[in-house]
Amino acid sequence: MNTNFFGDVYDVVRLIPKGRVTNYGAIANFLGSRISARMVGWAMNAAHGMDDVPAQRVVNHMGLLTGKMHFETPTKMQELLEEDGLVIENDQIQDFKKHFWDPAVELEI
DNA sequence: TGGCTGACTTTCG
């Protein structure tokens, strides 16, 4: 796990506080320039079935739920985010900037 | 073994 960047991604995603969201680029930047934002999304693809990985809190750079289609149901992602207290409209997170959670800043590594 | 794919981001035109 720790050897694979997948594990790092999962760990970061698990650390996302409730009601907060982050984007792929932030995670990629936090893990280091060794990976690209695409790989984060690729890692999330492998996160399927991992209940410990709140992939719904990971969205694209503009707060759009691009990965919702990969969930059990396209609306599942929005429902989960709404349960966290977020406001989703037209598959986009409202006040995304305020709810944005940057691991490189919050974790201050 | 080699090449295509992908839940993205950034920059150039």
Next chain:
DNA sequence: ACGAAAGCCAGCC
């Protein structure tokens, strides 16, 4: 301001 293209790396034929 908008559109298109490149860049990145691991997993899967």
